[in-house]
Amino acid sequence: MKEYKEYMNRISGGAAMGNKILNRIAEHTQKGVKREASDIYNPGEYDEYRDSFVQDPYDFDRDIVTRKSPRATRRKRALVASLTLSACAAGVVAALVFLPGLLNRPAVILPEDVVGFYVDEPEDVPVPNYVAPPMQQDGELIFNFREIVGYSWLETSWNLWYTLPLTDEMFAAAFPGFNIILDWVGAGYDEDGNLVNIMAQEIPATWQLHYRPVNVRTNITISRWEMPRHLIYQVAEDSPEPQMSYIGGVPVMVIVYEGQGPVPQVDYSPPFPTVEIWAHFEMDGVHYSVQVVDDRESGMAHITTMINALIASGPADLSVLDAVIMPVWGDFPIATIEEAREDPIFGAYVPLCPEGFELAWGTRTFTSHENDMRIQWRLAGFPFIEDYIQVWIRKAADVHGLIVVDVNDRSLFDWSYYPVFIDHEWLDSLEGTPARQTILNPVFRIEDLTEDIIRSRAYWYSPEVEFPWHIGSFAFSILDGDTLIYMSHQLSIYEGRDRAALLWEMLRPRD
Amino acid sequence: MKPSNRPVEWNEVENAVSRHMDRLLRTAVAILGCLAEAEDIVQETFLRLYEHKPQFTSQGHETAWLIRVTVNLCKSRLKSHWWSKSAPLLDIYPAKNDFEHNLMETVLSLPHKYRAVIHLYYYEGYSTYEIADITAQTEAAVRQQLSRGRQKIKDALATI
Numbered sequence: 001m002k003e004y005k006e007y008m009n010r011i012s013g014g015a016a017m018g019n020k021i022l023n024r025i026a027e028h029t030q031k032g033v034k035r036e037a038s039d040i041y042n043p044g045e046y047d048e049y050r051d052s053f054v055q056d057p058y059d060f061d062r063d064i065v066t067r068k069s070p071r072a073t074r075r076k077r078a079l080v081a082s083l084t085l086s087a088c089a090a091g092v093v094a095a096l097v098f099l100p101g102l103l104n105r106p107a108v109i110l111p112e113d114v115v116g117f118y119v120d121e122p123e124d125v126p127v128p129n130y131v132a133p134p135m136q137q138d139g140e141l142i143f144n145f146r147e148i149v150g151y152s153w154l155e156t157s158w159n160l161w162y163t164l165p166l167t168d169e170m171f172a173a174a175f176p177g178f179n180i181i182l183d184w185v186g187a188g189y190d191e192d193g194n195l196v197n198i199m200a201q202e203i204p205a206t207w208q209l210h211y212r213p214v215n216v217r218t219n220i221t222i223s224r225w226e227m228p229r230h231l232i233y234q235v236a237e238d239s240p241e242p243q244m245s246y247i248g249g250v251p252v253m254v255i256v257y258e259g260q261g262p263v264p265q266v267d268y269s270p271p272f273p274t275v276e277i278w279a280h281f282e283m284d285g286v287h288y289s290v291q292v293v294d295d296r297e298s299g300m301a302h303i304t305t306m307i308n309a310l311i312a313s314g315p316a317d318l319s320v321l322d323a324v325i326m327p328v329w330g331d332f333p334i335a336t337i338e339e340a341r342e343d344p345i346f347g348a349y350v351p352l353c354p355e356g357f358e359l360a361w362g363t364r365t366f367t368s369h370e371n372d373m374r375i376q377w378r379l380a381g382f383p384f385i386e387d388y389i390q391v392w393i394r395k396a397a398d399v400h401g402l403i404v405v406d407v408n409d410r411s412l413f414d415w416s417y418y419p420v421f422i423d424h425e426w427l428d429s430l431e432g433t434p435a436r437q438t439i440l441n442p443v444f445r446i447e448d449l450t451e452d453i454i455r456s457r458a459y460w461y462s463p464e465v466e467f468p469w470h471i472g473s474f475a476f477s478i479l480d481g482d483t484l485i486y487m488s489h490q491l492s493i494y495e496g497r498d499r500a501a502l503l504w505e506m507l508r509p510r511d
Numbered sequence: 512m513k514p515s516n517r518p519v520e521w522n523e524v525e526n527a528v529s530r531h532m533d534r535l536l537r538t539a540v541a542i543l544g545c546l547a548e549a550e551d552i553v554q555e556t557f558l559r560l561y562e563h564k565p566q567f568t569s570q571g572h573e574t575a576w577l578i579r580v581t582v583n584l585c586k587s588r589l590k591s592h593w594w595s596k597s598a599p600l601l602d603i604y605p606a607k608n609d610f611e612h613n614l615m616e617t618v619l620s621l622p623h624k625y626r627a628v629i630h631l632y633y634y635e636g637y638s639t640y641e642i643a644d645i646t647a648q649t650e651a652a653v654r655q656q657l658s659r660g661r662q663k664i665k666d667a668l669a670t671i
Contacts, residue, residue: 001633003611004618008537008634011604013550017536018528021554025524025561152555331659392666441669475669488669 028150141254141304143277144242148259150234162189166198166321173320174198177313180306182218187321195321197223218306219291222316226280226287233257233276248311252281254303256296277303284315334362334375346373346393349483351506354389356380371395389503392486399484405442407453411435413442413476414456446480449507455500478507524561531574532557534635535581541630542585544619546603552584578635579645582627589623617667625660628653 166185171178185200202218221227235257245252257276277299279290288310292303334340340362341347350373353359360378365371372394379387396402405412412435430436444453457476475488487507491499535556539549559580567573600619606612618626631642639657643650 001629003614004629005634007604007606007611007615008541008630011537011540011546012533013536013553017550017553018532020550021528021532021557022525024554025558028558028561331655486666488666 139247140245141247141252141279141300141307142243142245143254143256143300144240145256145258146233146235146239148233148257149236152232152234163187163199164189164321170321171200174318175310175313175316178309179313180309182220195224195318197221197227198316198318198321217293218302220306220310221289222318223287224285224318226282227289247281247307250281250283250311252279252307252311254279254307256300258296275299279303279307281307281311283311286316286318330366332364332366334359334364334373337362337375340364340373340375343373345371345395346483349393349480349485350375351391351485351487353377354502354506356502357389360388371398387489387491389487389489389491389506392488394484394486396479396482396484402443402479402484403437404445404479405438407444407448409434410456412438413444413453415439416456441475441477441486443477443479443484446478446509449478451500451504451508454503454507457500524557527560527573527577528557531577534574535577537634538578538581538630539585540600541618541634542582542623542627543588544600544626546600548588552581552588555584556580575641575645578631582646585623585627613668614664617664620667621660621663625656625663628656629660629664632657 163186166174166187170187171185182200183203185198187198188196190196198221200218200220200222242253242255245254255278257278274293275296277290277292277294279288281288290303290306290310292299292306294302337350337353337359340350343350343364346364354377356379357377358380360376362373362375364373372392374390374392376388376390407413411417418439430439442457454476475486477484477486487503489499489503491502532553535553536549539552540546543549543552556577560577565576567576601612601615606615618629621629627646628639628642631637631645632639637645639650639653643653646653
């Protein structure tokens, strides 16, 4: 991986970045700005408390606050059920089934002493039981304006294992009276299948940014408890006490943040000065957090509409989203070829075990962004010989830039047309030619595959080369319907002809 | 680690920035794949160094602490909806040849958890045991992520 090191070594912040860092530290110490929760707690206690929740979001064996989060038991039935519900990772939607008897999940109750799920708000945002003097009529939102003087990203201990996109029907079941159309709504669940929150977003097309198309105009988070925020704005110490609003008798706190936080700095399109407006309220035990980013006037009008609509819609019924069949995600080892062939999606595409080989390992991966199967066979009885044959099976729709070769043009895939160098630069000679796209991994239709074609890919290379990818690939792929099978191999003890025969025997059509 | 109440000399801050800024930037870039966000993370990391004033037993201890904070801040940022607009990393720091470009493109397309361990292993030279401590997970998980990350890179480069 020396190329990786060489590339990373070229990344440097330079003097400009160093000055930026020092200036920020200097401003922080000199302005006496309000900090986040670490100022409320004793810094030592907060640091220990916060450090205790540092965890890998993918390691669910650790405690979340006082709740255990044991690794979920993965039942084969649930796995098969999950797999049959999904055609590809991007299209996974778990069925909403009411199975109160089958699913014995704990009730989602926030213990009073659980603080890990909740990070104290800065002092300028009081908790909902703050009672403001009756200075305004019910039904009018009071906007508390704050100048951003700094901001902090906070670590939080909650995590979402699975996000279920909600259909209109599901959303209507939970929020029967809410009638504003939103662009995306999802329910987030932890690993145990407990509902963590509902997220609803408005993503106007003109607001989608190049790399993260989730810069939203409106972001609504609804939960049974107040969700901790990742981003805390720091405002001037002399800010006036914020005033609570009352909408339909529900106390609502609205803060308008203006200035140089991370969000207003984003280059939105169209470019106009933006503010970020936060509103929090609780209604019948459900916590609502509404964020709007827009120009000042439009944002204030829009959040007013949102808040009024949410409160007017009445109490949410989150229990309708509690019972959900969770997809069983992860990497699952495959113990036998028979087990691989039982897979409802890829089992039919598993080749025969090559003669003289045995199963080395197999993995079935099923996550939000991967859905595939890998199997490797090794030479039986020769543990010190590293020869192997490997297949990687996935849906063709999950592969970008798939090019199926015309088998009549052998220059696209036949290694005998090209000298095999141990230096990757030989590929440069193919730049601009169709062969450049196909020579390392040609894709053949299953109906075009012959032993002769496989022989053209079963090339000999020197085992002295350290990194196989430096010398090109002798792999190839087979497109069988909508499924792609990628085959790679290292067969040092076989001559070219025998190698091709071995692979053909694995793949040839059976009567 | 309990923060101390000792005053921090400004030159200590400058020295720390000078020693560690680029390393932390590379770590954050490796995980996030975005230079603007990574710069933010690095600023925040040094701010925490200044605020908490930890006492380190060695240079290695200081480095590991800073990297650990950087990794944790990256994890939090990944959970957030709010991201800065930024040019692709490979546009800002172009690769010097096709292979390097393909390699970096492949690495940057890996899941974040794989990128973190790959960077800490291959660039920083940490052992899996040390990476487990930095990323707060088991050593077995680190080994698995490393193995799978390598395999994914190998497979992806073979298809290019």
